[in-house]
Amino acid sequence: MVRLDKFLCDAGAGTRSEVKKYIKKGRVWVNGVPCKKPECKIEEQRDEVLLDQKRLCAQKNVYYLFHKPSGVLSASRDASQKTVLDFLKDAPGKHLFPVGRLDKDTEGLLLLTNDGALAHRLLSPARHVEKTYLVHTDVPVTQQMRLRLEEGVDIGDKKRTLPARTKPLSGKDNGLYLTLTEGRFHQVKRMLFAVGARVTYLKRVSMGPLILEDSLKKGSWRELTEQEKKELGI
Ligand code: URA
Numbered sequence: 001m002v003r004l005d006k007f008l009c010d011a012g013a014g015t016r017s018e019v020k021k022y023i024k025k026g027r028v029w030v031n032g033v034p035c036k037k038p039e040c041k042i043e044e045q046r047d048e049v050l051l052d053q054k055r056l057c058a059q060k061n062v063y064y065l066f067h068k069p070s071g072v073l074s075a076s077r078d079a080s081q082k083t084v085l086d087f088l089k090d091a092p093g094k095h096l097f098p099v100g101r102l103d104k105d106t107e108g109l110l111l112l113t114n115d116g117a118l119a120h121r122l123l124s125p126a127r128h129v130e131k132t133y134l135v136h137t138d139v140p141v142t143q144q145m146r147l148r149l150e151e152g153v154d155i156g157d158k159k160r161t162l163p164a165r166t167k168p169l170s171g172k173d174n175g176l177y178l179t180l181t182e183g184r185f186h187q188v189k190r191m192l193f194a195v196g197a198r199v200t201y202l203k204r205v206s207m208g209p210l211i212l213e214d215s216l217k218k219g220s221w222r223e224l225t226e227q228e229k230k231e232l233g234i
Pocket of ligand 1: 106
């Protein structure tokens with residue numbers, strides 16, 4: 001047995017708060033009658049659940065950690081360009097999508113799933129999920145530049161960026177590790193530009209508890225481990 005709102009999320013109908021609204025508005029019917037209680041218990045194999053008169057099927061959620069290569073779009077599909085989904089054609093599960101986006105020329109960790117609720121949690125600005133990037137730059141990143149990045153910089157938005165963490169690269173001055181708790185458009189590139197450097201290479205190496213291991217080659221994917229799922233609260 002599963003709660004009606006969870007059943008709807010798992011079936012890909014929307015996030016937990018979205019499906020609650022659908023339920024309250026009477027758009028969800030269970031066994032031929034409207035059900036306005038998100039907490040109502042559903043027997044997945046037996047009960048018939050309709051949203052706007054369309055039947056929903058219980059869906060198994062799947063979670064894949066993908067090493068995105070450069071030159072690939074973080075979109076589900078594109079008419080002319082290669083997308084991350086093209087690399088996961090053999091991965092079991094329906095309705096996969098990437099959790100957030102990396103620029104076309106950015107490499108690294110991308111989570112793909114069909115779990116809308118998890119995606120919502122990881123991307124919610126209020127949750128401040130940490131993302132760490134390996135950044136190479138055209139000029140050396142000085143300690144003063146790192147301090148500015150750590151304090152937060154004006155990148156032309158209404159608000160300065162939130163405080164970030166930095167770590168120098170060992171044996172290389174032109175770059176750093178940068179850990180952010182937000183996900184603004186081109187944020188790393190714009191932050192580095194604001195302190196006087198251009199990004200020449202960008203790779204996401206971690207997101208929350210997920211870490212991209214060296215052994216996962218570019219263009220490859222693997223399922224999340226039970227431990228990773230536990231740490232993500234799934
Ligand atoms: N910041 C960027 O500038 N690009 C990315 O792809 C991710 C973060």
